[in-house]
Amino acid sequence: MPALTEVSVPDLGDFADVPVIEIHVAPGEVVSEEDPLVTLESDKATMDVPSPAGGTVSELRVKVGDLVSRGSPILLLDTGGTLTQPPELTDQQEPPAQAAPAQAAPAQAAPAQAAAGQAAREPARRSAAATPPPAAKASAPVTAGAAALPADFDGVHAGPGVRRLARELGVDLTTLSGTGPKGRITKDDVIGVVRGPAAAAAVAEAAAGGGIPEIPAQDFSKFGPVEVRPLSRIQRLSGPALHRSWLNVPHVTQNDEADITDLDAYRRELDAAANAEGYRVTLLAFLMKASASALREFPRFNSSLTPEKDALVYKSYYHLGIAVDTPEGLVVPVIRDVDRKGIREISQELGAVSARAREGKLSLADLQGACFTISSLGGIGGTSFTPIVNAPEVAILGVVRSRMTPVWDGAAFVPRLMLPISLSYDHRVIDGALAARFARYLCHLLEDIRRLVL
16 A cells, blocks of 8 residues: 655755756656665755655645745655655755756656656747747736636746746747746736737846846857757856846955965874874965955954845854855855854865865855955965955855065065955945055964964
8 A cells, every 4th residue: 555655845954936947757766775866956046855755646736936935845755664864955956966056967867758748848048038028919817717827837937826827817928038037927917918029028127137238249150160958957047146246236346465474384284193083274265264254353244235225244153165166167166154163164064065065965054144355366366356245145255375475574575475366346335445444454364374363
């Protein structure tokens, strides 16, 4: 006798109404414990919902495009009585894990039938995302013929609320191209049809960037051979967030440099001892500790603008986002309470979270709550750069590779290891003088590590 268990969406943290972007199973398919069932996508990451136990899929309760929250039913699973605990979300991060400023394995294949269906849907979604909504196609909605519309608009990339609205207004969703993410049809798209071409054009303009002219399309194949490769999921997620921050935040970058000759000698000693215990001590751990001290000294850097833009929210915690390079792009996991941790503990946590990021095993909680972000390109090189503020944060620190430089000590030039830093900030909140003081204070801490314990 079958033992049917309803599998639902586990805790999503602060997120709700997250779209289902992939379904990896079909009715009748046998799954093992931890096999991915569906993939969800928030504005920060993608997440697989794994099977809580082995069994047979009896019935699907969601479709691609549906919006789900904690507790939303996904499917019925015949576990044969083997269910032991609810599933936990695992992050793909495309497939990892937007990071981010400067930051994984795809789910196991579904049966050939489901895989073929998904492959057919992907080009359609990409095509829909690239096609502007029709301006004059929809005349008045055919309210009288609403009963003849599809019951659920199967195959249409739209959420339940949009489908319901379309049925109520008599709008055929199969004739629309969506302006939402991945070509998703939104309520504004449906309402634009009802209000006529002018409203639809306004919706299209807003979706295109609030009136910012688009770069004209060009056929590059006229000039030579080309190859089109889709953006990774992390790039598709982080791109709009970076664009939004760049358009909304008046960026200014303050450059400075710190003499880390003594710090690096001490770091090497710690790293030699840490190697024997299986972890590394890098400069980033000291940067994090110094940044937490600087945030405490300059609390405006540890604030965010209110939605009304007329006040600041000052934070009494010191959680730092760290940009991690992964095969699919940059993600920004968060290390919490950096002010309460020592270099050893920070180093161990950094190693663990970086490994999870590259394996695509970060949770939503790992990506939330940062007050200030550090983007380090020291392992690659460069002399300086302008990191984009990770709004609603108000500042971000960029560092590049340190270099040995002759420095005048008052009597002679001596070789010193200098670290360039680049501090980007929101000029609505922070002025140039305050930014210069913050950067100099940060360098001051790095130049004498004894100050980090004060």
